[in-house]
Amino acid sequence: MDNITQILKDAQDPDNNIRLVAECKLKQLQERNRPNFLLSLSAELSSDASPPECRCLAGIMLKNSVEGKYSEDNSILIEQWNNLDQCIKSQIKESLLITLGSLAPQARHASSQIIGRLAYIEIPSQGWQDLIGRLLHNMAPQGASPATLKQATLEALEHVFEEKTLRFEKDTINGVLDAVIRAMNHQAEKSFQVRVAAVKALQNVHKFADFASDDDCRNRIMTAISDAAKSDEAVEVKHAAFGCLTAIASKYYMELEPYMETTLSLTTEALGLEGGVDETAVLECIEFWSTICRKVIKLREKRKRFPRVILTADCHFLENPLCSLVPLLLQTLSLHQERDVDELNIFMSAMTCLGLVARTIGDAVVPFARQFIEGNIKVADWRSRKTAISVLGVILEGPSIEKLAPVVGLLMDKMEDPHMEIRGTATCTLGQVFELLHSPALDKRFFTNEDFPRIMAALSKRGKDVPEVSKEVCEAIYFLARGYDVPISSEVDHSKKKISSELSPFLSGVIDAILSASELDKKTPFGLPASASAYGALIEIVRVSNIWDFEAVIAIMDLMPRIMRRLNTALDAKAISSDDKTNRQNLQALLCDVLHAIIEKLGNSLHADKLVLWLVPSVQSFWITCQYFCSITA
Incomplete structure (x- = not known):
């Protein structure tokens, strides 16, 4: 066979002409006599006299000749290997074992990978029976x-x-x-x-x-x-x-009970609470506990889906170790409050783990979290205040509403915080509370009617805040409205379908806040993407409003001309770039969606006959707009 060493060397030459010729020769050698080609590659890989770069390429090519478990060629490559002459296969395998003792790290690494792949191919068919024995001989203590x-x-x-x-x-x-x-x-x-x-x-x-x-x-x-x-x-x-x-x-994870105390000691050391911090060790350590929590959560979810199926016993022994872990995680959050990339990685991992722990141990997490939140939510350092609010956000899933309610009450003060990020984080967390814990239509309540005036006043005020905060307001209002939505198939008492009357006294202020939020972002043409969340919240508010309430009717009727004016402005606006044109069309579509929700809501009420004359101009404008959209999308 041609000088394989020189060909492999030329195949890595920076000169395109030399490299292409060498690659062509390698392909010809493989097609002409595949068994001898593989044999020569293994010999090249095991030869200490060959240049390192040639040995490296030989290893890659030999590995690719048997490695295909992630491609459609897997079965073909296995068949090709099995069809090789037994003598050639033995010589290749012997070369690989010899290469393990090479002085070249890349050659050793390639050989170990190929050995692993050939074990997958050979051992099931009773081939290479002495492999493990040969490997263990290399490790013999004597x-x-x-x-x-x-x-x-x-x-x-x-x-x-x-x-x-x-x-x-x-x-x-x-x-x-x-x-x-x-x-x-x-x-x-x-x-x-x-x-x-x-x-x-x-x-x-x-x-x-x-x-x-x-x-x-x-x-x-x-x-x-x-x-x-x-x-x-x-x-x-x-x-x-x-x-x-x-x-x-x-x-x-079920067998780890006897080792929890030792693992907690290792955790304390790895998290740097008794010395220096090693980021990789911290992340690996946190991932250990996150993995355990995910397993327990998955087990409990499976129990709920299949209550009659006998499953493995629950992991009650984990509650005490996880309770001991919570203070360690909270202390880690204090030490790594998003000041640089490494600390951000640790911070986010610890926060994720804390959320999983909360889902695993439920109410037991609240006393630790409450102590941390109360101790940090009023300090001068804004990062500490933000961390305290973030902690509250991640523990919402797991504990009961009764245990969480006193802690969530701390949110309202932070919506008036002088720092923009704190106001935004507090509003975002309030939205999470609405999403996860507050669904009056399904008899799940977090806030009482007595709390509402303060909450709605805060949302209305923050809707006129900076865009970063007002966007969170829109998200919060969206989830608030979703909590009053009764599924069509639901067998909820008919009186529950009127429960959204709780929102009626506040609709006007909420609508003003949403419309203000949609106007605040001037950085992008036509107010996108901020407008998407604003109008999405507006549609949801209109959809769940109780149209039988006079206050709701007035608020929705007043909304109609305001949306029409915005639509007319969007139709007349000049778009220069392609992005402008796309944003303008998206904005027009959003406004039409809001109009559709309003007309559908008012049209289904007993007030429809009294509103016909008032709606005619608006409906005509809406129809003209629909025709316009048909023309530009044709």
Whole structure:
């Protein structure tokens, strides 16, 4: 065969002409004699005399010749490998095992990946039966294997055990576990690269062990991971250990009860509450607890869907550890209040985890959160005030309305905060309360009628605030209105369908606030996208209003000409750019949607006959507008 080394070198030449010729030669070699081509690639990969870049490309091409599990070529590549002569396959596999001891990191890495892929192909058909034994020989304690060989071998084991469909004898798994755990021990293994590779291998190997049923096996694994997570001299080992903990939590969270105290101690250390902060370790640690909470939430949701099905027992043992976790998360939020990118990552992860914890332990989270909120919501630093409000927003799902009500009352004062971000965050959180907890039409109430005047007055005032705040007002009003919507199929008492009368005294002020909000954003042509949320809220308010109330009728009747004037202005406005034209059409469509909601609401009332003369000009204008839209969309 042609000099494969030179061809591989030319295939990476910056000169296009040389590179294209080399690529063409490689393709011809593969098509002419695929078995010998693969054999030459494996020989190139294992040769220490070959240039590193050539070995790297050879590894990539050899890997691509058997790697296709994410493409339609998977079955074809497997068939092509299986059809190779047994002698050639044996030579290729031997070259790969030899390459694990190479001095070139890229060659070792490529070899370990290819070994993992070939294990997926060969082992189910009883091929390469000595693979695990050969790999374990590299890890034998009595041998003098260099650290680089151990590291590459562990990486190969990581890839082999990545394939969940493979089956191994129990003795084989125990042998692999022994080797991996021994390599994780900082006293037995001095190379931190080997220890990192061992932890990453364990992340896959543990799935094949009897973790759930074998106490001794589980204790060995968890002890090894805990020791690795305490590593001070190599942060990479700590990162990998927390990643392994998360992988275990995703499958065996029910078996982790005996290890909660140790894990909480590791959490305290990782979050930097007793020393320095390592961002990756913090994120991995938080993800561990988030994973556990997601599993519990999923289990409970499954119980609700299938109440008669016998499911695994609930994880009540997690309540105490999670209660201990909440103060740690709140302290983490205080330490990382969105000052730079790294702290933002930690802040958002901790906030997400806190929300999942609230959904998991319910009312138990409120005392901790309330203490934090009350302690930060009035301090001078605006970031602390914003964090306090954000904490309230993320714990809304889980606790009962009775427990949350005293805390949510703190929101109203913050809607008058001098800092714009605080007002916006408070209004956004109020919208979340309306969305999640306040649905009077379905007998779910958070606010009483006595609270309404203050709430509606605050929304009306903030609707005329800066665009960043007024947009949140529109969202809040939208969800408020949705809470009064009774589904058509609902068997709610007929009297409940008139419950939106609670809104009637405030409709005029709310409509003014929404219309003001839609006018505030002058940065984009025709007030988009701010107008979208404003008019969406307006449509919802009109739709749920009780048309039998005189105050509601007056407010909606007054809205009609105001919308028509805006529509006429939008029709006459000049649009220069294509974006202007698109925004103008979108605005016109929104205004027509509002008109449609008004006409539909008034047309279905007993007032319709008294309003005909008043509506005629507006309906005529509306009809002209519809004709206009038909003409521009034809």
